[in-house]
Amino acid sequence: xxRRKGIKRRADGMPISTHQRSVVQPPCLLxxxxxxxxxxxxxxxxxxxxxxxxxxxxxxxxESGSDQENYSRLVSSVxxxxxxxxxxxxxxxxxxxxxxxxxxxxxxDDVTLPRVNCPEKxxxxxxxxxxxxxxxxxSRSGDKWTPMKLVRRALSFFLHSKQRxxxxxxxxxxxxxxxxxxxxxxxxxxxxxxxxxxxMSDTVELQSFNATSLFDLIHQCxxxxxxxxxxxxxxxPYIVRMLFIxxxxxxxxxxxxxxxxxxxxxxxxxxxDAMYVHEPQSPENxxxxxxxxxCDLDEKGMSYIFEAARNPxxxxxxxxxxxxxxxxxxxxxxxxxxxxxxxxxTDT
Amino acid sequence: xxxxxxxxxxxxxxxxxxxxxxxxxxxxxxxxKSGSSTLxxxxxxxxxxxxxxxxxxxITWEVILDNSCPEEPPDFIFEDSDFCPNVADIKSLVNxxxxxxxxxxxxxxxxxxxxxxxxxxxxxxxxxxxFEYSSLLDQTELSRDLIEVYSERTEKKIGPINFLIxxxxxxxxxxxxxxxxxxxxxSAVLLILFPSPxxxxxxxxxxxxxxxxxxxxxxxxxxxxxxxxxxxxxxxVPDVYKLLQNKVEKTVQxxxxxKELIAAFLSHFGRSVLEFDADGFFDxxxxxxxxxxxxxLYIELAPSxxxxxxxxxxxxxxxxxKEKPYSEVHDKYPYSPRWSGPEMATRIKTYILDNIxxxxxxxxxxxxx
Numbered sequence: 001x002x003r004r005k006g007i008k009r010r011a012d013g014m015p016i017s018t019h020q021r022s023v024v025q026p027p028c029l030l031x032x033x034x035x036x037x038x039x040x041x042x043x044x045x046x047x048x049x050x051x052x053x054x055x056x057x058x059x060x061x062x063e064s065g066s067d068q069e070n071y072s073r074l075v076s077s078v079x080x081x082x083x084x085x086x087x088x089x090x091x092x093x094x095x096x097x098x099x100x101x102x103x104x105x106x107x108x109d110d111v112t113l114p115r116v117n118c119p120e121k122x123x124x125x126x127x128x129x130x131x132x133x134x135x136x137x138x139s140r141s142g143d144k145w146t147p148m149k150l151v152r153r154a155l156s157f158f159l160h161s162k163q164r165x166x167x168x169x170x171x172x173x174x175x176x177x178x179x180x181x182x183x184x185x186x187x188x189x190x191x192x193x194x195x196x197x198x199x200m201s202d203t204v205e206l207q208s209f210n211a212t213s214l215f216d217l218i219h220q221c222x223x224x225x226x227x228x229x230x231x232x233x234x235x236x237p238y239i240v241r242m243l244f245i246x247x248x249x250x251x252x253x254x255x256x257x258x259x260x261x262x263x264x265x266x267x268x269x270x271x272x273d274a275m276y277v278h279e280p281q282s283p284e285n286x287x288x289x290x291x292x293x294x295c296d297l298d299e300k301g302m303s304y305i306f307e308a309a310r311n312p313x314x315x316x317x318x319x320x321x322x323x324x325x326x327x328x329x330x331x332x333x334x335x336x337x338x339x340x341x342x343x344x345x346t347d348t
Numbered sequence: 349x350x351x352x353x354x355x356x357x358x359x360x361x362x363x364x365x366x367x368x369x370x371x372x373x374x375x376x377x378x379x380x381k382s383g384s385s386t387l388x389x390x391x392x393x394x395x396x397x398x399x400x401x402x403x404x405x406x407i408t409w410e411v412i413l414d415n416s417c418p419e420e421p422p423d424f425i426f427e428d429s430d431f432c433p434n435v436a437d438i439k440s441l442v443n444x445x446x447x448x449x450x451x452x453x454x455x456x457x458x459x460x461x462x463x464x465x466x467x468x469x470x471x472x473x474x475x476x477x478x479f480e481y482s483s484l485l486d487q488t489e490l491s492r493d494l495i496e497v498y499s500e501r502t503e504k505k506i507g508p509i510n511f512l513i514x515x516x517x518x519x520x521x522x523x524x525x526x527x528x529x530x531x532x533x534x535s536a537v538l539l540i541l542f543p544s545p546x547x548x549x550x551x552x553x554x555x556x557x558x559x560x561x562x563x564x565x566x567x568x569x570x571x572x573x574x575x576x577x578x579x580x581x582x583x584x585v586p587d588v589y590k591l592l593q594n595k596v597e598k599t600v601q602x603x604x605x606x607k608e609l610i611a612a613f614l615s616h617f618g619r620s621v622l623e624f625d626a627d628g629f630f631d632x633x634x635x636x637x638x639x640x641x642x643x644x645l646y647i648e649l650a651p652s653x654x655x656x657x658x659x660x661x662x663x664x665x666x667x668x669x670k671e672k673p674y675s676e677v678h679d680k681y682p683y684s685p686r687w688s689g690p691e692m693a694t695r696i697k698t699y700i701l702d703n704i705x706x707x708x709x710x711x712x713x714x715x716x717x
Contacts, residue, residue: 114626115626116626116627117623117624117625117626157665157668157673160672160673161644161663161665161673164646164663165622165623165633165646166623235626313640313666316642316665316666317637317642317665319665320635320642320644320665321635323622323623323635323644324621324622324623324635325622325623328621328622328623328624328626329621329622330618330619330621334619335619335620336619336620337619337620337634337635337636337637337642338636338637338638339636339637339638339697339700339701339704
């Protein structure tokens, strides 16, 4: 398992929790899907109560990962913090959800945003490199898929679910060739986006990706809401979120001119999320480097950056996590989805 | 045509500050003309029409100033020829001072007072209407500044007659309405139309300000009773007032219950949240994982919550059914509206845990991969 450098510019010295976490091993129930599932990146919390920074890691590709599984079972027995632990006064409280979220990251301390589910304009940026059409995902039962097939299906779930969450969300589609090109303008019509995904042009053999062209395109075409009134209370009319789906294991992300990106990122109403699908990491490819480069784009500390290799279920899981509304979701380092009965944990 | 610069300030003051009467409606200015017979290059408009909302109507008065003698007080043409107040009684007209930017606003305000009195006097000739008006004033908490009356008159008859009544409902606790357009003050106004002085077909209409309407969930959500034939305002208006006041209290109560429940869910599952309704607290959704099986849970509250249990919908992220993600709706489960928010959240959590396995199995069987 390799680790990357921590998320940039996290809040300093603000403890998330200062209590001990008893690591208890519950009776482990293996679900039918369990054997297919690669271990989740564990939510590792240091016990010293200081800055808790969960580094974004890519999971190791490990067929026989029994150690890995044990470790994950141990760590994943850490349940939802809210079940048994007192919440820090500075952390999310039970009170009115209308209250301002305390600055979740010191790098965002210019604007504290209201925790409101305003409409989102989501730009799906889909990599069109031919690697997306190479079979690399397998299930235990032997079924195989290309990343593109899985991503299209996962996007279909994403679109349906997102629309169910709020009918006012809108979606656009951008294809990433040598340069980025706009395919479908913002629409709330989920079927038309799904059609556009089904009717795609062919993928192309591509090397490195020119990120400047993508951010130039978005900066040019997508207006961001102005900051008006009391921005700590007033919801923006919408926020803009990029959903960057990248599938190259060797093609680096080149980013020479960051001007457009800086302009976009300077708005508190702009968010960048990424889903990286790739071959299992090995000395023959540059997955780790590419993943790090992606994480570097998270300058505000508000992004969700996920990756998946080989395991189709994990890809679906990660895409589902991307459903969370940027103004209401926890930081990536704080997410925790596991359900547990409290009773299971109290007998040691 | 543009207003002459002599009169810019006073017209602007009228448009910005001229909020008169029960409705606090703004005054519009239109149809600007010039009294001078020669064409001039510079703006010279010195006569114009003003439109003032009053008692459910819009009254139109023409204001006539003189560009060549701007210090002279204005003349007025009232569309209602019977309305002819004595100039000496209009103090702000007598003390007209073009240097005071509010002088026109003050005159209009005074004129409106006289106009209101004029219409109140018109009722005196009709005992039924007079009774309706005076009984409201004498025997309810309504004061004169909350009621406006207007009688449409033709040669032969009088009618319809409007009563516009602002109901003194306490709206202070209603939920906030976050919008950058100022939603204005909260108010409820009742407009009652009498087709003729002795008619029994009296029609009421209720108007709510935007924030109040938003809190009630839209204009369709409040029904007021029809005016009973043979009834009178003295009984009817307090009934509507009580209805409104109760609705406000109930709305506030159920809003607080929803907020409490959403807060309880956030406290249990804040780190799995996908989205939640931060305005009315009508819904919240989570992504959960149980034994490596991920699924989405939507929790939706009806306007009748807490009487009606929250509706839970489980949704698969792996399996489809009929081209949509496979989902199951659960709305009948052990529930009591008397439970507190935290108790409801805990019990629903137990219910979810008890039912995930079945949902998982069913999604695999019924759905396609």
